[in-house]
Amino acid sequence: MAPGGFFGRALVVDVRGTRATGTPLELDDRVLRSYLGGVGLGTWLMHRLAPPRVDPLAPAAPLAFVFSALVGTPLTTSAKFAVVAKSPLTGLLTDALASSQFAISGKLTGHDAIVVRGRAEELSVLLVDGGEVRLEPAPELAGLPAAEAETAVKERFGRGWRTAAIGPAGERGVRFATISHDGRHAGRGGLGAVLGGKNIKAVLVRAAARVRVADQAGVLAAARDLRERSFGPATAKYRELGTLANLLAFNAVSTLPTRNFTAATFEGAPALAAEELHELRGVARNSCASCSIGCEHIYSRKGGGSQRMEYENVFALGPLCGVSDPDDVFAASARCDELGIDTISAGGTVAWAMECAERGLIDEPWLRFGDGSALLRALDAIGAREPGLGELLAHGSRRAAEAVGQGSIAFAPQVKGLELPGYEPRTLQAMALGLAVNARGADHNRSGAYEADLSGALDRLEGGVAHVAAAVDTEDRAAVMDSMILCKFLRGVFEDPFPEWARLLGLVTGWDLDGGELRVAARRIVRAKRAFNLREGATAADDTLPARMLETPLELGSGRSAALTADRLRSMVAGYYVARGLDEDGRVDPADLADLLLEA
Amino acid sequence: MGRPKAALEWHGSSLLYRATAVLARTVDGPVVVVAAPGQELPELPAGVAVVQDPVEGRGPMQGLAVGLTAVADRARGAFVCSTDLPFLHPAFVRRVLRELTDGVDVVLPVARGFRQPLAAAYRTSLAGLVARLLAEGDLRPGMIFQHCAVTRLEDEDLLADGAVARLDPALDSVLNVNTPDDYAAARERELPEVTVECFGALARGGGHRPRGVRAATIGAAAHAVGLTLDRHIVAAVNGDQVTRDDRLPLVAGDSVAFLSADAGG
Numbered sequence: 001m002a003p004g005g006f007f008g009r010a011l012v013v014d015v016r017g018t019r020a021t022g023t024p025l026e027l028d029d030r031v032l033r034s035y036l037g038g039v040g041l042g043t044w045l046m047h048r049l050a051p052p053r054v055d056p057l058a059p060a061a062p063l064a065f066v067f068s069a070l071v072g073t074p075l076t077t078s079a080k081f082a083v084v085a086k087s088p089l090t091g092l093l094t095d096a097l098a099s100s101q102f103a104i105s106g107k108l109t110g111h112d113a114i115v116v117r118g119r120a121e122e123l124s125v126l127l128v129d130g131g132e133v134r135l136e137p138a139p140e141l142a143g144l145p146a147a148e149a150e151t152a153v154k155e156r157f158g159r160g161w162r163t164a165a166i167g168p169a170g171e172r173g174v175r176f177a178t179i180s181h182d183g184r185h186a187g188r189g190g191l192g193a194v195l196g197g198k199n200i201k202a203v204l205v206r207a208a209a210r211v212r213v214a215d216q217a218g219v220l221a222a223a224r225d226l227r228e229r230s231f232g233p234a235t236a237k238y239r240e241l242g243t244l245a246n247l248l249a250f251n252a253v254s255t256l257p258t259r260n261f262t263a264a265t266f267e268g269a270p271a272l273a274a275e276e277l278h279e280l281r282g283v284a285r286n287s288c289a290s291c292s293i294g295c296e297h298i299y300s301r302k303g304g305g306s307q308r309m310e311y312e313n314v315f316a317l318g319p320l321c322g323v324s325d326p327d328d329v330f331a332a333s334a335r336c337d338e339l340g341i342d343t344i345s346a347g348g349t350v351a352w353a354m355e356c357a358e359r360g361l362i363d364e365p366w367l368r369f370g371d372g373s374a375l376l377r378a379l380d381a382i383g384a385r386e387p388g389l390g391e392l393l394a395h396g397s398r399r400a401a402e403a404v405g406q407g408s409i410a411f412a413p414q415v416k417g418l419e420l421p422g423y424e425p426r427t428l429q430a431m432a433l434g435l436a437v438n439a440r441g442a443d444h445n446r447s448g449a450y451e452a453d454l455s456g457a458l459d460r461l462e463g464g465v466a467h468v469a470a471a472v473d474t475e476d477r478a479a480v481m482d483s484m485i486l487c488k489f490l491r492g493v494f495e496d497p498f499p500e501w502a503r504l505l506g507l508v509t510g511w512d513l514d515g516g517e518l519r520v521a522a523r524r525i526v527r528a529k530r531a532f533n534l535r536e537g538a539t540a541a542d543d544t545l546p547a548r549m550l551e552t553p554l555e556l557g558s559g560r561s562a563a564l565t566a567d568r569l570r571s572m573v574a575g576y577y578v579a580r581g582l583d584e585d586g587r588v589d590p591a592d593l594a595d596l597l598l599e600a
Numbered sequence: 601m602g603r604p605k606a607a608l609e610w611h612g613s614s615l616l617y618r619a620t621a622v623l624a625r626t627v628d629g630p631v632v633v634v635a636a637p638g639q640e641l642p643e644l645p646a647g648v649a650v651v652q653d654p655v656e657g658r659g660p661m662q663g664l665a666v667g668l669t670a671v672a673d674r675a676r677g678a679f680v681c682s683t684d685l686p687f688l689h690p691a692f693v694r695r696v697l698r699e700l701t702d703g704v705d706v707v708l709p710v711a712r713g714f715r716q717p718l719a720a721a722y723r724t725s726l727a728g729l730v731a732r733l734l735a736e737g738d739l740r741p742g743m744i745f746q747h748c749a750v751t752r753l754e755d756e757d758l759l760a761d762g763a764v765a766r767l768d769p770a771l772d773s774v775l776n777v778n779t780p781d782d783y784a785a786a787r788e789r790e791l792p793e794v795t796v797e798c799f800g801a802l803a804r805g806g807g808h809r810p811r812g813v814r815a816a817t818i819g820a821a822a823h824a825v826g827l828t829l830d831r832h833i834v835a836a837v838n839g840d841q842v843t844r845d846d847r848l849p850l851v852a853g854d855s856v857a858f859l860s861a862d863a864g865g
Contacts, residue, residue, distance in 0.1 A: 246800075455842070556838070
């Protein structure tokens, strides 16, 4: 019998021509306990199902929707799912989380994961109804935004289905296209392009099963307690202002990436600040399913309508592109949602192009920092893969820089091909390490080392041994939260996280586990991601930052400068390898491979 | 004074704490305190190093030799000051250091009518010269200047810098404390005017908008806006280090940001 909270099987769906067939893949207790679910289990599935060196956009490349033991329980913030695949942007493993009812219904199809392979003959939707799968042609959905596609399939197939869909950019293979559900996005790494590569516009799931938990009363009591704690000070920021609260604070501490990382403060920040917008234009606050925090803050748009705004989309489409008019940023954010593209990669790639244009490296004289109209025009060109600039930028900043040459790779804001989030590495040097070594590429959700930088506990301007420890620890915590799965906005309510998480997981699964076992699982998951990347050709040379970050110091308001040299970063990376038990080239010790349970 | 100057209380810490913390937030390189043999030092800010002077009774020249030697492998130039400068301003330090260009060995302010060898910038390569002069029995700092290239900065040179003119117009940076009356007068001075901003969940009711307060330390600035630094609340001065150290000294013109320790995510 499967442990509580699990079904003990994945559904592997093979799409070919006009048909889809589903095959169960048994997931034994050892695999589930070793990888926990979510991102961890998805990583294991990629090892098992992705052919080595497969083209991420090829039919053979698998895409996994992965659930977890906690999904469907009353534990707050647990209605989340992971989407895992080989990224068309990085060529390495990518995983993204999204929230809401798709997670619950997807799991209650009776599977801990749904893996999709193959390619449909024409644009189609894939329906998973319990153990039954079928493919339905849907050419009428071509070109629709994901939200409109969701509405259309609801009308066509009736109620009871939950839908994850892609926008037009995913259909066209934009390498940073997203998969969306209910206004939430599995955003990073181009998962929408992977689904688009299968000619699948949407995946629909319908619940058909129930799942048992080991200790129903215990889970209910824990859920009540966690819900109560979720109303406390540790989540106040998310409730009161949302993640956009970061913007003005980051500006004040010189870590708001501006104009393609040429500065860390932005004179236009106050106009984009949550503190201002909340007073002037805040209209609503929403929650994901099964969430008691309610972090989504909705703002009114000039001319009507509203838009959900988060720090990352405002940073990327605002300061990073030098744009300070909130209506331009709102419009750009809405355009990204309509096209179905990752706002961070979109903003980063356009910001790089703006700098190229200003330096005369590309012949697009209209593309200038600070021009909101130019930003929108560039986004449209990307979404349509218009010949010229659109086609160039649709591949992300790394590939675009490789095409443009002329030294532009030095300021392409990416690691491993994934564009940097809104955390300036030179003024957050624990985070700099986290960004450099993370398997997904430059990422703030799989490595939260900025917490240490902003805690006041270490010197954020001079990375060293303490920063390595912080990067490892936050990466471990992220690995567990993303696998079991709980929203990271809840992280502050756990005083002693690993033992507390172990208790929650034990109540659901029936496993007798402790915090130590979860720490081991975290390290295993991180190692398994790295092992996958190594298999796909990654090397230690990928664990770095753009040359700009390592060669150009930033001037601070204090008169001091923030410098992160290549030597310092290399030293921290070396320390990270030691802490992770890797060899000096960042490779997994062969003795550890058996622990990863990768043998078929 | 009756007590070691370094340990004199200064807004919740000590004169030495203030001097070293001001330097640490001003320069990019290391900050080193030279301790006399057997000298007990008050608590120092995190990251400030102590080197022991092995020889007693040879005055500031000996301290200069030890200090320059201690940082010579990490810095080409150093700002050198005594512990009893309660109004030392970063703008003054930066002005002096900026003059330490190629070919210049010492930048010597001549401020408020006096040479200020203990509020001056020195090439760390002078360590050998200073040691030689000491070995020859020369204990006066002024002797160094006869053997190297010195740039003097008069009041008008210092005040030509906009930041110094605005933030330290009377050149109080070089005002030292030699008597109990000096100390008492210094403590009576009006506190520096700084700007405070609060962010995120700390910014309820428009609190993110800049406010002017008078405060000598971050802790006092926090108190002025109803906050206490703890594991949930941190601060940064002028966009620099994030800190929970409520004793960190403030100077006129500072901008202090208070933010939740869970910023990010």
